[in-house]
Amino acid sequence: MTTIGIIGSGNIGSNVARAAVDHGFEVVISNSRGAQSLDDLVKELGDAAKAGSVEEAISAGELVLVAIPLGSIGNLPVAAFEDKVVMDANNYYPQRDGRIAELDSNESTTSELLQRHLPHSHVVKAFNNIPAKDIPKDGLPAGEENRRALPIAGNDHASKIKVAEFLDVLGYDVLDLGPLSESWRVERDTPAYVKRTTLDELKELTQDVERVQQT
Ligand SMILES: NC(=O)c1ccc[n+]([C@@H]2O[C@H](COP(=O)([O-])OP(=O)(O)OC[C@H]3O[C@@H](n4cnc5c(N)ncnc54)[C@H](OP(=O)(O)O)[C@@H]3O)[C@@H](O)[C@H]2O)c1
Numbered sequence: 001m002t003t004i005g006i007i008g009s010g011n012i013g014s015n016v017a018r019a020a021v022d023h024g025f026e027v028v029i030s031n032s033r034g035a036q037s038l039d040d041l042v043k044e045l046g047d048a049a050k051a052g053s054v055e056e057a058i059s060a061g062e063l064v065l066v067a068i069p070l071g072s073i074g075n076l077p078v079a080a081f082e083d084k085v086v087m088d089a090n091n092y093y094p095q096r097d098g099r100i101a102e103l104d105s106n107e108s109t110t111s112e113l114l115q116r117h118l119p120h121s122h123v124v125k126a127f128n129n130i131p132a133k134d135i136p137k138d139g140l141p142a143g144e145e146n147r148r149a150l151p152i153a154g155n156d157h158a159s160k161i162k163v164a165e166f167l168d169v170l171g172y173d174v175l176d177l178g179p180l181s182e183s184w185r186v187e188r189d190t191p192a193y194v195k196r197t198t199l200d201e202l203k204e205l206t207q208d209v210e211r212v213q214q215t
Contacts, residue, residue: 005061011132012067018136030057071097081121089127122159125183139171149173149199153183173199
């Protein structure tokens with residue numbers, strides 16, 4: 001059974017965990033306060049879920065989700081992520097994360113910053129474009145009319161395929177935006193941002209989009 005390692009047990013981390021166990025995955029979930037703070041969540045998630053340290057979640061995960069505020073990614077342990085496929089849910093909120101010059105100037109993307117911090121992992125942007133509470137309830141079987149589509153971006157093709165397969169099992173069509181440098185197309189203040197779209201609608205909203213200055 002595939003195990004999903006989850007860093008962050010807040011809105012995104014807990015809801016990806018719910019969707020994952022509902023679809024037959026095991027999860028090891030972690031946060032900044034330690035495993036004992038996750039007793040209630042793990043009880044709710046059932047036998048397929050365990051709480052662990054950040055290192056334990058990374059080590060257990062065939063896919064590892066990073067679902068912590070962008071301003072905290074510098075605290076992630078670099079060596080533990082070697083060769084891991086990392087799903088990055090981050091978005092940039094300066095009021096929360098502090099101002100980041102490379103994002104303000106559009107020289108980089110949030111996922112490129114994570115990839116730079118974790119140079120030996122394969123970062124794939126995922127889950128940044130859906131409100132957390134929708135994740136366990138919006139999935140539909142493949143082929144259903146009106147199936148929701150989620151975007152991904154990444155520099156490693158094989159890793160993107162693994163993430164796309166995971167999203168498909170959770171009930172989502174997938175649009176590959178290209179490399180991490182293109183992930184701005186679904187970041188904050190873009191037309192597609194957290195909008196419920198089908199694959200065709202998502203393609204249209206992300207194609208001729210203007211990259212605005214971050215405010
Ligand atoms: N909320 C949404 O609907 C949504 C949608 C798309 C994307 N996003 C993006 O996804 C990211 C996470 O958002 P969220 O709403 O899930 O945040 P959140 O509810 O505030 O949860 C953040 C989690 O990160 C943990 N954390 C913080 N620093 C950590 C560290 N160094 N090591 C391990 N765990 C750490 C916190 O641990 P403690 O619990 O111990 O404090 C908490 O569990 C953000 O970039 C956000 O913008 C959010």
